Amino acid sequence: MPMDAILARPQPPERDSQVQLLALGLTVFVSMLGLGNVAPFLPIMARDLGASGLALGLIFSSFSAARGLVAPWVGDLSDRLGRKPFLLAGMGGTAAVGLLLIWWHAPWELVANRTLQGVFAAMVLPVAMALVADLSPSGAEGRSFGFFNTFFLLGFGVGPLMGGALFDAFGLAANFLAMAGLCLVSVLVVAWKVREPPAGQRLRQKSGWRTQVALLKDRPTLGLFLARVGGTMAMGCYIAFLPVLASDKGLSNFEVGLQLAVNVLVMTALQRPAGRLADRRSRLALALAGQAVSGLSKLILPLCPGFWSLLALNIGEGVGAGLALPALTALVVEYGRRMDAGMGAAMGLYAMAMGVGVFAGPLLGGWLADLAGMDMAFYFAGAVALAGVLAQAATARARVRGAEAGAV
DSSP states (O other): OOHHHHHHSOOOOOHHHHHHHHHHHHHHHHHHHHHHHHGGGHHHHHHHTTOOHHHHHHHHHHHHHHHHHHHHHHHHHHHHHOSHHHHHHHHHHHHHHHHHTTTOOSHHHHHHHHHHHHHHHTTTHHHHHHHHHHHSOTTOHHHHHHHHHHHHHHHHHHHHHHHHHHHHHHOHHHHHHHHHHHHHHHHHHHHHHOOOOOHHHHHTSBOSHHHHHHHHHSHHHHHHHHHHHHHHHHHHHHHHHHHHHHHHTTOOHHHHHHHHHHHHHHHHHHHHHHHHHHHHSOHHHHHHHHHHHHHHHHHHGGGOOSHHHHHHHHHHHHHHHHHHHHHHHHHHHHHHHHTTBOHHHHHHHHHHHHHHHHHHHHHHHHHHHHHHOTHHHHHHHHHHHHHHHHHHHHHHHHHHHHHHHHHO
């Protein structure tokens, strides 16, 4: 193969960068393991304490709302002050609020605790993603984020399983202790293995709220933001209401859990091959196609008569979401670099889109389910996901037309 062809191919990260990516992946895996170990069981605890429906809803959504509001600010600060201090503060704070759950039992105390968890989570995931972007050579962003997302999704999927086993064996206090302990392990990993990129690399890039406004005025970036809001609104509905839909169709508790587990496993297995594909093919096309498959799968879930058809669609949803995720995160980096924006600012906006979607989706889906039945929540989820795909396609197409006109 000619040397120029070899140089044109996306190059994998250097060995030192790979070690850093592994440390960041382990950090996010352990933190998601700790959060997932607790989050599914807090509503049960609150219900047993007599919490109202409003309080139960707020326990679920306050985390995403807090993370979405704080993430852009934290991302911007990490461009100026460095990534590592925020990672350490986020993991240490999450450990502290995990211990507070041993004594905070009232429903509104649980809402306050989840809000604090969201604030500290905003110091972890978007900042870690910004650091992944710092470490990724141009053209290899898909591979880097495919590797990183694998750890994130594994923690998301394994956490509830581990939490359920601890809950059954030792009681809920064991979950809180495990959450704190796992987060402290993450603190040690970050302190020992994660190193900052050169300060000059960060400080050369634009940051501040004006940069974030400029990113949203850029039409492809705005389209990606809208697609992520729509996709995470749909994801919030899917996670919140799939157990109810499946149970209404006669599935056992084990079969309900299997539907969700297979979905997450499919997404996880696809991250690395989808990341490599995103570096070799059109990232935009891959993101649009994956999100469209995911949205259509959610849209027709209510039409499934039983276990096997539901399982097929949940696998399809996992395939679509799994293909889209590395391409979407690589596009965030690509668009941010094109505008010379700090990666903290770009990833903060991306995390805000996720927070807005996960907060609003279950609330609106639940309201529609109350008005017109549970099926309506999934029709809404599919429609809003596909609307986000159309918004991203329209804004990207406008950009292409503008570039073509300029070339002429």
